[in-house]
Amino acid sequence: MYSRLSLSWITSSWAIGLLLVFPVIAIIYQGLQPAGDLFQHLMDTVMWDYIRNTVLLILGVGVLSFAMAIPAAWFMAMCDIPGRKYLQWALMLPLAMPAYIVAGIYTELLDFAGPVQSVLRDLLGWQTARDYWFPNIRSLGGAIVIIASVLFPYLYLLARTSFLEQSVTLMQSAQLLGKTPLQAFWRISLPLARPAIAVGLSLIAMETLADFATVNFFAVNTLTRAVFDTWQGYGSLHAAAKISTLMLVVVVLLLALERFSRRKQKVFQKNMGQESARLLQMKPWQQWLAALFCWSLVVLGFLFPFSMLIYFAAQYFTDSWTTEFIEFSLNTFFIAGVVAVLACLIAILVGLFRRLHVQRGSDIPARLSSMGYAVPGTVLAIGILIPFGWLDHSLNDLIEHFGGKGPGLLFSGTMLALIAGYLVRFTAIAVGAVESSINKIPPSLDMVSRTLGHSPVKMVRKVHIPLISKGCFTAILLVFIESMKELPAALILRPFNFETLATYVYQFVSDEMIEQGALAAIVIILVGLVPLIILSRSIEQH
Amino acid sequence: MKKSFILASVVLSSVLASTSSWAATEEVNVYSYRQSFLIEPIMAKFTEETGVKVNIVFAKDGLIERLEREGKLSPADLVLTTDISRSVELVEKDLVQPVQSEALEGNIPAQYRDPADQWFALTTRVRNVYSSKERLGKQPELNYEDLADAKFKGKICTRSGKHPYNVALISSMIAANGEAKTKQWLEGVKANLARKPQGNDRDQVKAIKEGFCDVSLGNNYYLGKMLNDEKQVAWANAVEINFPNQANRGTHVNISGVSLTKFAPNKDNAVKLMEFLSDDTAQKIYAEVNFEYPVKPGVAVSELVSSWGEFKSDSIPLAEIAKQRPVALKLLDEVKFDL
Amino acid sequence: MSALVISNVHCSYNGLDILSDMSVTLEDNEILCLLGSSGCGKTTLLKAIAGLLPLKSGEITINGKVVNKTGFHLPPEQRKIGMIFQDYALFPHMTVMDNVVFGIDELPKKEQQTRAQQVLDLVNLSEFSERYPHQLSGGQQQRVAIARALAYQPDLMLLDEPFSNIDSQVRLKLIAEIRQILKKAGVSAVFVTHSKEEAFAFADKLAVLDQGSIVQVGTPDELYLRPATRFVADFLGGGNYLPATVIDEHHVNTPLGRVCSTVAHHKSDATSYDIFIRPQQISLTANDAGAGVVSDVQFLGASSKVYVKLAQQEFECQVAQHFTTQQVVDLAVEPHELILFDKQSA
Structure with missing residues (x-):
């Protein structure tokens, strides 16, 4: 329905959309500048190795996540395995674990000096590392296992929902036409879930591409490291921006895959009535095996690392419970809170703009403000610094031109840079959450309120805002959690004397002193659990 | 919507207020490639003696790039490096300025400082x-x-x-x-x-x-x-x-060094800190606590380090x-x- | 040999009894309809036959092969059953042809083709074989589902509310069509519905279900003419209940006067019953001195439904003539095979 919106609303929607996409443009612009011989030198020497490692990492994580998530999702959707009620949400828990923390813990455990190898040595009488072979966790393979074990729930969630939404009668039909449950899975369930699986895998691929801390810790040279090394080592922002642009291309490809799959999903998902009697019959030993499989995923990605953290935190509590720790926690909560609220406000602004201002292109501000999500934090930080530095200099020059005293680094040297970085990266989450709850409001409500004499603004206040308040809450929560976890952007953008819990923990992890960062890690994880609990509640109620 | 704009501006201004620029108190801002816990005891001594507060940003990477970007608006007064190449990079990128100080020249032998006085070694490793x-x-x-x-x-x-x-x-x-x-x-x-x-x-x-x-x-x-x-x-x-x-x-042999930034806003305090770092108290802490070789002649290396021989x-x-x-x-x- | 024998089947779900002590037999090439309101257990029984639900006790035999008995449950994929679901359950990612050969993909390619062609011809969809399900109308989708089931050459066909998603305009035509297809293919079928019109049009044999048990089994006309309980009588089309006292083998006395039966009713003399009279068995005549007053008229086309008030009771009548409200009329009951129920205890 067409509504005449005030000019200020229209302009602010577009302005915010453009502002949030500016860092991306800045990187591409910077990447298109000639970078001299350096980029050529990199292409001639190491670049292909970086690319190969990145591709291998993404492929490896994808395949392993698939092998973990798909069986789990199918068991959860189709079978009555022991402990199903708990597993259903326990399988989401690994999402709350930052990969680099898990990496730190497993390194502690599986390293030469760690308990596993020590026990093996004691048992078998080995002395040094030369006496036996043990897989090195600090390797590409190790990174794949660690990253997959915390990212697979993305795929699990999407695939499970897709399996549940598939009409039960399809599976029953296949069975009645003489196919075993396993055959029916391969021929019906899996092909039908393909769009959802593609979405899940592309999400996982993007997260993997963006990972900095884990690959750095494991000395796996991927493109994120290439950006960092080129920028820091060679001091060339141009070449770094060029590599970043390369990564953006990968991201765009993944996004296209995701969009394409979602579109296809609409054709396929013709849900015809839920039924409760969907459970597949399994023999008891099969059920226990399936349960064991699912629980081992939970243990690997959450229970074990989390209990280790609790153990460390208890041991080092007095060392960890410092004024510093409290200060950093407050910092983190404050900044994450500000970002969450702002992101939600932006999402409401552009979301309602899209709804009310029915015109070609009215969805562009929302799309623009979501672009930053896919940009890896390291790359994004560069994209923030470019325009913010320019703004600072222009502003100061201007003020000094009129004889005043410039305010200094108002943008790039304060928390503003950090907030902007988080906003660019996480507004997409808020836009998604708010948009989906706006879409749930039937258009007839708009028509009713308008015919009952309400102006668009009044309608928004009295009808839309109350109806989307739940979506807004979800948006705030999700952005809050992501902002708490974000590491690479914070490492580069944080102001003087400023640590977030994530940078604080990472410092300990990279120095292999994870014991002392355990308490802070626990805080990050516990806060990250909140949305999972809410999410699983809403799934259960469904 | 009006309400939310008001809310947003309140939030923004509180952010600005909480991070507002380096107020007029006596202080010096340091960009450090060295782990902050290594230098904190020295800085604490400095504050104790002079009353000048020291703010430290520690990062393993990216400080030079940041300094470059901030240009004349940079709040940084000093850069602490952990090796010679960073120090030279600072000079090459024209981010630092020479310091003429008798104290520095007296404390640091010529081979351990830039002929143009743009970097000074504090320790060797x-x-x-x-x-x-x-x-x-x-x-x-x-x-x-x-x-x-x-x-x-x-x-x-x-x-x-x-x-x-x-x-x-x-x-x-x-x-x-x-x-x-x-x-x-x-x-x-x-x-x-x-x-x-x-x-x-x-x-x-x-x-x-x-x-x-x-x-x-x-x-x-x-x-x-x-x-x-x-x-x-x-x-x-x-x-x-x-x-x-x-x-x-x-x-x-490599060095850890210090340089004064080109646009240092607290230049006097910064030079004071440089001199302090090259003087006996700080040099001794470097030697004793951190097992480095002090640059100042006459400051003894730690017992352990001397046991490794000449x-x-x-x-x-x-x-x-x-x-x-x-x-x-x-x-x-x-x-x-x-x- | 019977196509399907169900004996003493019990079924429970979450501790609740859904089916209790069900028994019914289906002969070869016969179509059985399970009729009942929603929640009566008819779909549950269908799924139990298909092996999609476990039984608590009882036995099911399909074509002489025991598929369920105590301690034994043949998995659905080994039962040779064709099932048509309410939503047709066509595989959305496969063409019509791929759907049809899904159940016979272990046969040689050539045979798959000929058999698919046969069944698609049978359901008149040969030219649609390369289309996807979402490109077909509801009726076409349903025929694909039937073709898919027939290609599998099932021993028994199960249809779960197959016509509920079909436009009422074409429903009866489609029912006739599909009944013919099944008869031509010579398959026995069990079919579930809550609509008596569908049941009458489709079934050879009818089983009326209520609260998890079978109330009555028989041919459609048997059940309509001789309902065993008030429930069956009501379910197969409403009517009027009024008190009746037996006069002799062929006559009873009612508030509408003496009613004559065309066959002997074998009830003892002078006892009181409730007589059940269908609307079309009452005839009306305009008579200013009549005892009834028309309270409402519903025009149905070939006939009208006329509600007549007489001595505190409202009678539902279906007549060919036209009446207007407030008209005063006389009521009479045509002679027919009487339906008498025991008096309901208050």
């Missing part, structure tokens, strides 16, 4: 070769060049070749032996590596203890730190510390070595040292 006590013993005859020798096949451990400490060592090799020979050497070393370059210098010593390798590269002060760490003392006890190239040009250091000027840095980085890529 040696790039040692550690060897397994059990399997190799002390190696007094060893040269860096020998690490490419086939006899070390599968026996060498090191951190990333791109780490500034290694880059500086490789630069010194280029300065001494030329580019082509150094490339050959790097290929040789790479072929001898027991595992992909990873971790930090301490990890390599740990790896020797655990039997992954027999030799590693590492700075001298790490051994001191490990010997004083309950958990790591066992690693340290598994290795001997060696000073390579004693029969020829001498062992490669040694001859590489005579090639640091500025010459720093010049080879781009070449070193290029060679590292060409031989895919880290990959």
Whole structure:
């Protein structure tokens, strides 16, 4: 329905959309500048190795996540395995674990000096590392296992929902036409879930591409490291921006895959009535095996690392419970809170703009403000610094031109840079959450309120805002959690004397002193659990 | 919507207020490549003596880039570096200014400061070769060049070749032996590596203890730190510390340095801090707490460090070595040292 | 040999009894309809036959092969059953042809083709074989589902509310069509519905279900003419209940006067019953001195439904003539085979 919106609303929607996409443009612009011989030198020497490692990492994580998530999702959707009620949400828990923390813990455990190898040595009488072979966790393979074990729930969630939404009668039909449950899975369930699986895998691929801390810790040279090394080592922002642009291309490809799959999903998902009697019959030993499989995923990605953290935190509590720790926690909560609220406000602004201002292109501000999500934090930080530095200099020059005293680094040297970085990266989450709850409001409500004499603004206040308040809450929560976890952007953008819990923990992890960062890690994880609990509640109620 | 705009502006202004610029109190802002806990005791002493507050931003990477970007608006007064190449980079990028100070000139011998007074070394640190006590013993005859020798096949451990400490060592090799020979050497070393370059210098010593390798590269002060760490003392006890190239040009020595930024807003306090850092109190802490070699003549090294004995250091000027840095980085890529 | 024998089947779900003591037999080439309101257990029984639900006790035999008995449950994929679901359950990612050969993909390619062609011809969809399900109308989708089931050459066909998603305009035509297809293919079928019109049009044999048990089994006309309980009588089309006292083998006395039966009713004399009279068995005549007053008229086309008030009771009548409200009429009951129920205890 067409509504005449005030000019200020229209302009602010577009302005915010453009502002949030500016860092991306800045990187591409910077990447298109000639970078001299350096980029050529990199292409001639190491670049292909970086690319190969990145591709291998993404492929490896994808395949392993698939092998973990798909069986789990199918068991959860189709079978009555022991402990199903708990597993259903326990399988989401690994999402709350930052990969680099898990990496730190497993390194502690599986390293030469760690308990596993020590026990093996004691048992078998080995002395040094030369006496036996043990897989090195600090390797590409190790990174794949660690990253997959915390990212697979993305795929699990999407695939499970897709399996549940598939009409039960399809599976029953296949069975009645003489196919075993396993055959029916391969021929019906899996092909039908393909769009959802593609979405899940592309999400996982993007997260993997963006990972900095884990690959750095494991000395796996991927493109994120290439950006960092080129920028820091060679001091060339141009070449770094060029590599970043390369990564953006990968991201765009993944996004296209995701969009394409979602579109296809609409054709396929013709849900015809839920039924409760969907459970597949399994023999008891099969059920226990399936349960064991699912629980081992939970243990690997959450229970074990989390209990280790609790153990460390208890041991080092007095060392960890410092004024510093409290200060950093407050910092983190404050900044994450500000970002969450702002992101939600932006999402409401552009979301309602899209709804009310029915015109070609009215969805562009929302799309623009979501672009930053896919940009890896390291790359994004560069994209923030470019325009913010320019703004600072222009502003100061201007003020000094009129004889005043410039305010200094108002943008790039304060928390503003950090907030902007988080906003660019996480507004997409808020836009998604708010948009989906706006879409749930039937258009007839708009028509009713308008015919009952309400102006668009009044309608928004009295009808839309109350109806989307739940979506807004979800948006705030999700952005809050992501902002708490974000590491690479914070490492580069944080102001003087400023640590977030994530940078604080990472410092300990990279120095292999994870014991002392355990308490802070626990805080990050516990806060990250909140949305999972809410999410699983809403799934259960469904 | 009005309400939310008001809310947003309140939030924004509170953010600004809480981070508002460096107020007029006496202070000095430091960008530090050195771990802050290493220098905090020294800074605390400085504040105690002068009443000037010290703000530190520590980062392993990116401070120079940040300084460059901030330009004349930068709040930073001093940059603390951990190796010569960073110090030279600061000069090359025109981010620092000369300091004429009698105190600095008195405290720091000429070879440890920039002829143009744009950087000053505060300590020196040696790039040692550690060897397994059990399997190799002390190696007094060893040269860096020998690490490419086939006899070390599968026996060498090191951190990333791109780490500034290694880059500086490789630069010194280029300065001494030329580019082509150094490339050959790097290929040789790479072929001898027991595992992909990873971790930090301490990890390599740990790896020797655990039997992954027999030799590693590492700075001298790490051994001191490990010997004083309950958990790591066992690693340290598994290795001997060696000073390579004693029969020829001498062992490669790096510095940790300080520079005054070009647009330092608190210049007076900053110079005061520089002088403090080069003076007895601070130099002593560097020596005692951090096991480095103080630059100020007359300040004694720690007992432990002196027990490792006298040694001859590489005579090639640091500025010459720093010049080879781009070449070193290029060679590292060409031989895919880290990959 | 019977196509399907169900004996003493019990079924429970979450501790609740859904089916209790069900028994019914289906002969070869016969179509059985399970009729009942929602929640009566008809779909549950269908799924139990298909093996999609476990039984608590009882036995099911399909074509002489025991598929369920105590301690034995043949998995659905081994039962040779064709099932048509309410939503047709066509595989959305496969063409019509792929759907049809899904159940016979272990046969040689050539045979798959001929058999698919046969069944698609049978359901008149040969030219649609390369289309996807979402490109077909509801009726076409349903015929694909039937073709898919027939290609599998099932021993028994199960249809779960197959016509509920079909437009009422074409429903009866489609029912006739599909009944013919099944008869031509010579398959026995069990079919579930809540609509008596569908049941009458489709079934050879009818089983009326209520609260998990079978109330009555028989041919459609048997059940319509001789309902065993009030429930069956009501379910197969409403009517009027009024008290009746037996006069003799062929006559009873009612508030509408003496009613004559065309067959002997074998009830003892002078006892009281409730007589059930269908609307079309009452005839009306305009009579100013009549006892009834027309309270409402519903025009149905060929006939009208007329509600007549007489002595506190409203009678539902279906007649060919036209009446207007407030008209005064006389009511009479045509002679027919009487339906008498025992008096309901208050």
